[in-house]
Amino acid sequence: MTALLDVRDLTIGFGTSEPVVDRVNFSVNAGETLALVGESGSGKTLTCRSVLRILPDAARIRGGSIHYSGQCGDQFNDASGPVDLMDLPEKAMRAIRGNRISMIFQEPMRSLSPLHRLGDQVAEVLRLHRKMGRAEAKRAVLEKFDKVGFADAERAWRSYPFEMSGGMRQRAMIAMAMVAKPELLIADEPTTALDVTTQAQVLGLIRTLQKETGMAVILVTHDLGVVANMAQQVVVLNKGRVMESGQAGHVLGAPAHPYTAKLFAAAPMIPLVAKPARAPSHDDVILDLRAVSKTYTMRAGGWRKPVTVSACENVNLQLERGKTLAIVGESGSGKTTCARIAMGAETPDPGGEVLFRPSPTGDATPVHSMTSTERTAFQRQAQMVFQDPYSSLSPRMRVQEAMTEPMEIHGIGTAADRRDKAAEMLQWVGLDPDMLRRFPHAFSGGQRQRLSIARALTLDPKLLICDEPTSALDVSVQDQILTLLEDIRERANLSYLFISHDLAVVARIADEVAVMRAGVIVEQAAPDTLFYNPQHPYTRALIAAQPEPDINRPIDLDLVAKGAGSPTLWPENYRFEGTQAPALRELEPGHMVRCHA
Template sequence: MTSLLKVDGLTIGFGNADPVVRDVSFSVAPGETLALVGESGSGKTLTCRSILRILPDVARIRSGRIIFAGDDAPVDMLSLSEPAMRQIRGNRISMIFQEPMRSLSPLHRLGNQVAEVLRLHRSMGRAEAKRTVLEKFERVGFTEPERVWRSYPFEMSGGMRQRAMIAMAMVAKPDLLIADEPTTALDVTTQAQVLGLIKTLQSETGMAVVLVTHDLGVVANMAQQVVVMNGGRVMESGTAAEVLGSPEHGYTRKLFAAATMIPEVAAPARAVAHDDLIMNLRNVSKTFALRTGGWRKQTTVTACKDVNLQVVRGKTLAVVGESGSGKTTCARMALGAETPDPGGEVLFYREPGALPMPVHDMSVSQRTAFQRQAQMVFQDPYSSLSPRMRIGAALTEPLEIHGIGSRADRRDKAAEMLELVGLNPDMMTRYPHAFSGGQRQRLSIARALTLDPKLLICDEPTSALDVSVQEQILTLLEDIRERAALSYLFISHDLAVVARIADEVVVMRAGVIVEQAPPETLFYDPRHPYTKALIAAQPEPDISRPIDLELVAKGAGAPSTWPEMFRIEGGIAPALQDVGAGHKVRCHV
């Protein structure tokens, strides 16, 4: 079959330094999916950006050719004029970027940004463009397309922004879609639906896909061809059946070994004892008022409703659910950053047997003490560290704020924290941009630990990391928990990660808890259709076990479409029932 895109001997370097991409070659045919697999820093994204000629200013393509099938004859993308490239970018070749907040304008509504592609390349009128965009929003999983059309990027969660980016890339039905970690920030059910959507568009339009990913489960479900990269070189390439079925290179086998998977469980576990709590969220709800503009009536959104979470001292409580399910809102209320609606309360217990401290009704001195004992690790390590502050200053800042130790003591503590997370204390003079994504996440953990907290709230701390770095971070969190006797409230959308670290799992959907149990019980005997969908949507690195999209669709659909026993309609949900051994399910008896 004739290639739609052919990359031949591509070499890229920065200045006079050694090349960061060396002699990379691959080709992709119409309707085919080629997966570029590897860890952060392997050269995958740089290779893809060179196709569209959107490399950093200091990067230079030193050799190679990139041939794309033009309208009349193949063209060399590296020799095209800039006006000709503008006709290709976003039209015949689209790209989904990994970090949607950097790729979307904060000053324009999402609908207008996506519709711009159609107005520029398809000359559509405003009404037709809006209708097309709303249809695409619905297909990428938005339940309220009109609200998304009116929203700004900062009003959306990370997963929702990524859905909007996917809609933008696919709305013009390109010949080639370059997808750079398109589902990293998405929950697994949305990931399964988006992957299914890409497959459907491929079958309808013959679109080719170059998929950049570190997830071998995604590769197994999507790709016909696989190219494994490390250190800017191609380590292994071939069909998906060959590479996934019988990997030859040691690096490929290492990626397989690091992949997280939901374990096969033989029997349910005993319930976790709730006799020594460090934090207790009781009947917390949170309602937000939305801007409507003009004279329109103000609307409200309920982020979470009547949520009860109990974090046991020295244990890990994991909260799992899709974007918009209320997980992060609960975490923010736990830290006092958001105030719950009347009727709910958040209690913190400093010591075993101590009287509870109401987090949202503290004196100044109590809040200062609480902030020392409860810290947060955020999802995005790129935005949680100041780009203008050296690492040493970032790590010592919490100590300065709380007036702890002398200047020398603070630097010693910062060095100690760097060693604790596996980094060299000599790195304190560097800025955050000098570190990889995995290293930045380690730095975020180190900063959270400088005050010796007792409770760590981790909001998707591994979602943006490749599998081997994810494995390192999870091992680090487990090790720190044992050494420092920490308690974790762990927010995630990945049940495979949760299976590794949690003592108890809470599954949330549409702002309410739908199921709660120890992980072994949850995987052995899931009851709720949404929990079943989460398990079914977890991709496995085995081409013979594809994602069951039908089962995912049943549980991931609107709560009003669930079986009658579990159905939520008009904001009215059944009660959370205890079905034995600490296993709770939201259902009608």
């Protein structure tokens, strides 16, 4: 059988430097899914972009061939046999891009125009390639919006990208790639920054559409759990070269190359728990959130009344000194709002308060009624590590300036003392002090996250709030950052408030877990208790949605859909409508669940 796409000895380079893609070979058949696996910088995306001939201007294909046996327009047809896409005229390539071969890009916000409505952007594919009129194209797009999971297809048609969440924008990108019914879909990290529940639904959607249309899929990812749930063939890339390739069952079941084994070892997994551990004691609490709620008033426009949105409601959390409390949930669940309130960046609604106790024998200080002197001391003792290492460091400041700035603000030491402290903190996070003279753009994503952690540590804080510090990192870099955080916690006796949507990450680092959904805590317990005896349907959905690198343990999409769906569809003991959620009750020592009596 002739492969739909056959890539042979593909070599890509920039200028006169060593090739970044070096003699890569693979093929994919119709109806088959091929996974390109590897860390950032391994050449996965460049390889896929070369298929559509949309490489960066400085990149050059130095050798190899890309043969395509599908339909290629009027000049080439199936009877002529496979054609080399490198030799195809540009007019014929335009007929293929977005039509016969479509691509889902990694970052939907950068791939969608902020000036045009979603419906018009998706319909453009049909007007260009199928010559459809506006009404016919709109009907086809609305039908596709329904299939990709938009609850209100008409509203999605009228919306701009910035009005949608990341998961909804990714669904729109999938609809755009699928609406013309391509023969080959290239999905470049389509779920990297999505919540695990949304990721499971998106993967299920791609699988369903593949069965309906018989298209081939090239899936670019660094997550072996995603590979196990999607792929029949696997190609493992490292530094532009193929390390290992073969059937998914063979590669995942018995990886032969050390690099593949390294990816397996770094992949976070929810542990199999034999029995629950002790309940958290809460004897020495460094941070105490009491009855914290936060509502925002949104302008509705025109003569309509303003809309009130509840970000979090009646949140009670206690963080033990020297321990890690994790808040887990999907985007929009209220996790970051709680973190901002804990830092004093947001004010809770009347009736809520946050208490900070810097020492075991000292008095607790209300964070939101501090004097200016107390607030300065608090800001030195409580620091935050943000989700995006690219935007949390100024591109105009050298690393030394970024590292010493917090100490300058708080008047700590001389200039020489501050430089020495910055160099020491770089060594703490595994970086060379010689890097102080560089700018942030000279570092990888994992190195930038290390810099962000080092910057937060320069003030010798007692509390570190980590907001999704590993969500956009490769699994091996993620493993390094988690190991680093564990080491620093023990070395400096730090307390962590850790924000995440990934239960596998939380299982490794947390001493206690609070699961949030729609602004309320639905379940809270020590990790072992939570994974040994999860009670709430949403907690079960988060656990079920975690992809594992085992083809014999696929994601249970039905369980994910039930738990991540509307609270009105949950089992009777947990069901509620609107904001009338049941109370948080203690089922066993240290195990709280929101349910009816």
